[in-house]
Amino acid sequence: MGQGQQEKVATSLAGAVSEEISASLAPVDAELGRRYPGDPGTRQPVHTVYVPGDVFAADTIRSWGDQALAALDEHAPDAASFAAVLGLSDDLAAPVYDRVRAKLEREPVEDLRVDFEDGYGPRPDTEEDEAAARAARLVSEAYENGTAAPYMGIRMKCMEAPVRDRGIRTLDIFLTGLMEAGGLPDGLVLTLPKVTYAEQVTAMVRLLEEFEKARGLEQGRIGFEIQIETSQSILATDGTATVARMIQAAEGRATGLHYGTFDYSACLGVSAAYQASDHPAADHAKAIMQVAAAGTGVRVSDGSTNVLPVGPTTKVHDAWRLHYGLTRRALARAYYQGWDMHPGHIPTRYAAVFAFYREGFEQAAGRLARYANHAGGDVMDEPATAKALSGYLLRGLDCGALDIAEVARAAGLTRADLETFATPRRADLTISAP
Numbered sequence: 001m002g003q004g005q006q007e008k009v010a011t012s013l014a015g016a017v018s019e020e021i022s023a024s025l026a027p028v029d030a031e032l033g034r035r036y037p038g039d040p041g042t043r044q045p046v047h048t049v050y051v052p053g054d055v056f057a058a059d060t061i062r063s064w065g066d067q068a069l070a071a072l073d074e075h076a077p078d079a080a081s082f083a084a085v086l087g088l089s090d091d092l093a094a095p096v097y098d099r100v101r102a103k104l105e106r107e108p109v110e111d112l113r114v115d116f117e118d119g120y121g122p123r124p125d126t127e128e129d130e131a132a133a134r135a136a137r138l139v140s141e142a143y144e145n146g147t148a149a150p151y152m153g154i155r156m157k158c159m160e161a162p163v164r165d166r167g168i169r170t171l172d173i174f175l176t177g178l179m180e181a182g183g184l185p186d187g188l189v190l191t192l193p194k195v196t197y198a199e200q201v202t203a204m205v206r207l208l209e210e211f212e213k214a215r216g217l218e219q220g221r222i223g224f225e226i227q228i229e230t231s232q233s234i235l236a237t238d239g240t241a242t243v244a245r246m247i248q249a250a251e252g253r254a255t256g257l258h259y260g261t262f263d264y265s266a267c268l269g270v271s272a273a274y275q276a277s278d279h280p281a282a283d284h285a286k287a288i289m290q291v292a293a294a295g296t297g298v299r300v301s302d303g304s305t306n307v308l309p310v311g312p313t314t315k316v317h318d319a320w321r322l323h324y325g326l327t328r329r330a331l332a333r334a335y336y337q338g339w340d341m342h343p344g345h346i347p348t349r350y351a352a353v354f355a356f357y358r359e360g361f362e363q364a365a366g367r368l369a370r371y372a373n374h375a376g377g378d379v380m381d382e383p384a385t386a387k388a389l390s391g392y393l394l395r396g397l398d399c400g401a402l403d404i405a406e407v408a409r410a411a412g413l414t415r416a417d418l419e420t421f422a423t424p425r426r427a428d429l430t431i432s433a434p
Contacts, residue, residue: 035248036295039391041419043398044299045110045151046353047340048258052119053131053154058138061149065108067343069101071309075316076347085317086324086348092355100350103400108346110399111151111337114139116170117158117193118263125166132170136177143185153189155227159200168207175222179215190224191258196232198245205251223253225301229260231267234285244292254298257289258339261303277303277326277338286335301337302330309344320348327352336395350399357396364389365410368421372413390421 051060076082082100083093114135116128123131135154142148154174157167171190178184192204208222226246228234236242247254264285265275276282282303289300305326309319323345330338331352340349368389396402397415404415411418 037297038295038423039299040297041422043150044336044395045149046336046399047109047338047346047349048111048113048301049109049149049340049346050113050115050119050155053114053116053128053135054120054123056114056135056138058141058147061109061112061142061147064343064346065104068104068108068346071316071344072101072104072347075309075313075320082347082351085320086351086355087321088351088355089359092358095358096351096354099354099400100347103350103354104346107149107400109149111189112149113152113189113191114154116167117155119155122163125169128166128170129173132173133177136174137181139185140178140181143187144182148185148187151187151189152185153187153191155191155193158192158194159203160194160196171207172211175211176215184217184221188222189255190222191227192224193227193260194229194263195226195246196230196242198242198249201226201246201249201254205249205253208253220252223255224250225256225258226250226254227258227260228285228289229263229267231264234288241288241292243289247292247296247298254296256299256301256337257293258301259286259289259303261339262306264303275306277305278329286333290334299337300335301339302335304339304341305345306341308342309348310342316344319344324348324352328356331356353399354401357392357399357401361393361396361402361407362410364392365407365413368393368413368418369411372411372417372421386421387423390418394418394422 049064057063072082076085079094079097082088082097083090088096116132120128120131132154139148139152142152154170156171156174157163159167175184178188192201195201204224208224209219211217212219212221226233226243228243233242233246236245243257247257259277259282261277261282262275265279265281268281270279270281286300286302293300305319305323307319307322309316309323327338327349330336338349340346368386371386371389393402393407393411394415397404397407397418407418408414
């Protein structure tokens with residue numbers, strides 16, 4: 001057949017066959033769309049900082065940044081010394097160190113949770129009432145005067161019987177205080193701890209529905225994170241994955257699954273010396289969480305280390321190396337968020353995050369550029385890989401590891417282009433020039 005000659009196209013199936021199949025799968029199509037809407041496309045913080053309700057103050061975020069800078073000044077006053085502690089390559093040393101310092105000055109905390117659970121403990125009702133009202137006032141003022149973290153909120157007590165009423169009251173006081181001060185901030189995040197049954201998630205949904213009705217808010221306005229701290233939250237008595245049920249029980253309100261390193265480890269009987277985020281038990285739990293959350297729009301967060309970078313320089317360096325290594329390990333496993341327990345942790349949190357994105361962004365940008373331009377190369381990438389590459393670059397931009405100008409130079413793409421590739425159903429849209 002000569003080149004350019006039109007092929008004869010023949011089919012055997014009647015058009016009604018396709019229509020019948022589509023009609024039979026319509027419920028499945030709807031179910032997929034409802035249960036697996038995909039990532040929300042919003043910024044995910046690289047960490048969550050927990051501050052007890054009685055300690056939280058108007059200057060907490062700035063204080064954490066100043067303490068972290070002071071720790072650098074004392075224990076790693078320049079790029080070379082910091083790189084030597086963490087094993088950073090020469091080409092990463094200065095860019096990472098400079099960006100860490102700039103981040104600590106500009107935005108030391110990305111996500112802050114005022115804690116009314118384990119970090120706060122049982123208190124007289126009047127005391128917790130006042131602390132919850134104070135937290136609402138301070139959070140509202142922080143958003144109003146521009147000193148807030150991108151995300152802020154509270155961790156209430158759990159839905160277990162002994163503390164249930166107290167947790168509900170604290171949440172009510174906090175949310176009511178925000179409403180009285182002008183409304184709920186866009187960055188509001190709530191954390192429900194020690195969830196063991198999906199019915200406790202349903203109870204949280206009903207609670208938030210009632211608050212929305214009482215205050216005239218749009219239904220579904222308030223979401224929450226589910227904290228995974230018990231064996232029952234991973235595996236139910238019938239052998240099914242409880243955490244998957246919890247996501248569905250949240251009815252679209254779940255924003256995250258947060259792994260509680262020490263409660264979960266203790267629940268399984270892991271001795272204190274071995275309770276860590278890299279224990280096999282932790283890896284198993286987070287893998288289940290990750291699979292359950294995939295495609296649902298719910299993000300997974302790693303836990304924390306309780307080894308604090310305090311004391312003489314040798315001890316601080318040891319704690320920094322541990323925290324840096326655990327953070328890098330989590331990032332490689334696609335846990336892009338974790339907990340930080342102490343101001344001294346955030347220099348190594350940002351160092352690990354910045355190094356992770358900076359050391360790989362040239363390659364990622366080049367691969368994405370070749371994919372966008374159908375240029376081929378030594379790796380055959382698909383839309384799913386383009387999604388991963390663009391997501392990598394977007395996360396690097398959001399946290400400050402990368403600048404849009406350098407990404408544009410390396411990839412020839414705008415942020416809008418990256419966001420297009422990060423949404424698979426739009427991956428075939430025309431790419432604009434940077």
